[in-house]
Amino acid sequence: MDKIVEISKLGKAYTQGHEQLIVLDGLDFSIARGEFVSIVGHSGSGKSTFLNIIGLLDDTYSGEIKLFGSRLEDLSEAEKAVLRLKNIGFVFQFDSLLPEFTVLENIEMPARLLGGNVPGPGLELLKRFGLEAIADKFPMEISGGEKQRAAMLRALRNGPALLIADEPTGNLDRHNSGIILDDLRRAAGLGTAVLMVTHNExxxxxxxxxxxxAGGRLVLPA
Ligand SMILES: Nc1ncnc2c1ncn2[C@@H]1O[C@H](COP(=O)(O)OP(=O)(O)O)[C@@H](O)[C@H]1O
Ligand SMILES: [Mg+2]
Structure with a gap:
């Protein structure tokens, strides 16, 4: 299997006053291209901490991380910034569409950040996910479920190898959660590795x- 993330003995502790809070403790993990993996765990178990490290938002940890074949410690900050923009997409519990731009413009935003501004793939994505009807609407004109789907397509805009979803259904009802889960499955089918954390079994x-x-590690569910 083509592993795009390989992590061994990951450790992370926060200092709270005089106390050390050990959150990740010798965690091992890997994910392959096109795989859809979920992580469950109670609130405070370290799920977001883990995603922030994989997503290159936090570099204070111990252990080894290989992303897309490179050891993180071998990469400069600039290289990591490009890696994050090109290869990693994020979806969070609360969508963060910019209200003054249309859905399509929001989805095209990550391409602008990379310097290019070729319109097209965003619309292609909307069509592929059956959302072309909302392309020219503004966020306030669409439903909560549609906003979350648009935020997901924005995360997919640059064709990331890895999509990180932190409680993507946390703010949705059962029906819309099902739609987002179908979307994540479709994204994996297109070759993106999808890593989702949720407290919803x-x-x-x-x-x-x-x-x-559990206990700062990832284990098979009992
Ligand atoms: N920046 C921080 N400083 C100190 N403690 C933190 C920080 N972020 C998270 N924590 C603590 O680390 C633990 C794990 O948090 P988190 O990764 O957000 O868990 P989850 O996403 O599973 O709910 C919690 O006890 C939380 O209070
Ligand atoms: Mg969390």
Whole structure:
């Protein structure tokens, strides 16, 4: 299998006053291209901490991380910034569409950040996910479920190898959660590795593989 993330013995502690809070403790993990993996775990178990490290938003950890074949410690800050923009997409519980831009313009935003501004792939993505009807609407004109789907397509805009989703259904009802889970499955089918964390066991069960965050490690669910 073509592993795009390989992590061994990951450790992370926060200092709270005089106390050290150990959140990740010798965690091992890998994910392959096109795989849809979910992580469940109770609130405070370290799920977001883990995603922030993989997503290159936090570099204070111990252990080894290989992303897309490179060891993170061998990369400069500039290289990591490009890697993040090109190869990693993020979706969070609350969508963050910019209200003064249309859905399509929001989806095209990551391409502008990379310096290019070729319109097209965003519309292609909207069509592929059956959302072309909302391309020219503004965020306030669409539903919560549609906003979350648009935020997901924005995360896919630059064709990332890895899509990181932190509680992507946390703010949605059951129907819309199902649609987002179908979308994530479709994204994996297009070759993106999808890593979703959630405290919802039912949502997590929709992935190819489900892991549990417990004691600072990822274990197979009992
Ligand atoms: N910046 C921080 N400083 C100190 N403690 C933190 C920080 N971020 C998270 N924590 C603590 O680390 C633990 C794990 O948090 P988090 O990764 O957000 O868990 P989850 O996403 O599973 O709910 C929690 O006990 C939280 O209070
Ligand atoms: Mg969290």
């Amino acid at each position: 039912e949502a997590a069960g929709r992935a190819d593989r489900m892991l549990r965050m």
